[in-house]
Amino acid sequence: MLIELIIVLIVFTYGSNFILYLILRTKEKIQGIEKLSIFFGVNMTILLLDGVILFVGKAIANNSVAVLE
Secondary structure (H helix, E strand, O other): OHHHHHHHHHHHHHHHHHHHHHHHHHOOOOOOHHHHHHHHHHHHHHHHHHHHHHHHHHHHHOOOOOOOO
8 A cells, every 4th residue: 555655656746847847848937046946846845745645644554643753
């Protein structure tokens, strides 16, 4: 179950990066540093979300929420 969750999160992360790349490629007003800051901001948010989902998925797989490592 945890392997499938990791695969889904990888697809979600790279898929959202690809969609963001397509959106920013068509916008001509946003340039250079602004595009990089948007990429980094979105990537950090997605990685935080991935970590939370993995933590909850591991807790569900172990049938306890109090598992901290």
